Amino acid sequence: MxxxxxxxxxxxxxxxxxxxxxxxxxxxxxxxxxxxxxxxxxxxxxxxxxxxxxxxxxxxxxxxxxxxxxxxxxxxxxxxxxxxxxxxxxxxxxxxxGPQSLVAPDWVPWGERVRAGDLGVGDLLPTAPDDTRLAPGYLASDDPAVEEVAREVGLGRVRVLSRFGRQDSAKRWEGGEFGPRSDMARSAPANCGTCGFYQQIAGSLGAAFGVCANEIAPADGHVVNVGYGCGAHSEAEVDTGSQVPVAELVYDDSELEIES
CATH class of the missing domain: 3.10.450 (Nuclear Transport Factor 2; Chain: A,)
Known part of the structure; x- marks a missing residue:
């Protein structure tokens, strides 16, 4: 056998x-x-x-x-x-x-193992047809005027962000490095919503997110929450006054009057 x-x-x-x-x-x-x-x-x-x-x-x-x-x-x-x-x-x-053997972990498909930052130059990561983050976009038209309007409002693509996709992005950004609860934001003099370098993004996410345009700021070029902030706020002021208290009365000790 x-x-x-x-x-x-x-x-x-x-x-x-x-x-x-x-x-x-x-x-x-x-x-x-x-x-x-x-x-x-x-x-x-x-x-x-x-x-x-x-x-x-x-x-x-x-x-x-x-x-x-x-x-x-x-x-x-x-x-x-x-x-x-x-x-x-x-x-x-x-x-x-056996019970104590070293075995390979359960197989996880490649598409599910990829994490943020893994994608390198030349790599491709196709999205699934049923990706819940995306929704069907605007159907193409042969009218140039209609197409121009469609592009302006973000409908000139096959798929666009779905409501779930927007909520998922907002949750990730808000809890990230440039969110309102980060260490930098808690120590900032004011938040991004009042900063001149804050550029609001378009669409429904614009109510809470924008892009930092201050090259000195740590978030330059990144999406930031409106509640984020840093020391490079456009209205930040530095107190240049003396930090040493000065008495209101000043005495000249170089001359002494001696009464006879």
Whole structure:
């Protein structure tokens, strides 16, 4: 019989507790070990690590594996019999991760693993057709005047930001580095909403967001919340007065009058 070698999930303990293993099959340890050794080749098969009951006519014997790169894994040998008087046969031999094994994390599609800042020069990240951040835009017209108006109001694209997309962006920007709760904003003399360098963006997001146009400011060229602020506010003033208190009366100690 050919024994296939594959990697699969570790059997759960609940699976083993559903029923007691067949006592006849549970006792055939050496047959299972020989099958595991045949599959392991020159690598030694370790100690017997347990038994899992598959059903009334089959069990799985577990053996510690010494295969390089598979620390903590186990050989799982499933043996079965069709009837009490029939011979015991080997169904399959597989290599399984044990409870303490180092295994790869669950697979996550590439598109879901990409995070802000990962996209480099030349990289492409297509958006899904059903991306909830986007909504269908304005249908093209052959009237140049209509197209010009469409571009002015942001409708000359196949898709535009949906309401969810705008809310998602607003939440991310407000809680980011240039939001009203950042350390810089809390120590600023005033907020961006009163700054001459604050350029409000168009659309519904303009009520709360704009772009900083002050090259000295840390947010120059970035989207900022109206409640953000920094020390480069256009109306910031520095107190140039003396910081040393001066007494209202000044005495000249160089001359002393001595009464006779």
């Amino acid at each position: 050919r024994h296939n070698r594959r990697v699969t999930a570790t059997p759960t303990r609940e699976h083993a507790d559903e029923q007691s293993p067949n006592p006849v099959l549970a006792s055939v340890v050496e047959l299972a070990r020989a099958a595991a050794q045949q599959e392991a080749g020159d690598e030694p098969v370790g100690a017997h690590a347990g038994i899992l009951a598959e059903d009334e006519a089959s069990v799985t014997h577990l053996f510690d594996a010494a295969h390089p790169g598979y620390d903590g894994w186990r050989w799982a040998v499933t043996i079965a019999t069709v009837a009490p008087e029939e011979p015991v046969t080997v169904s399959e031999v597989v290599l399984l991760p």
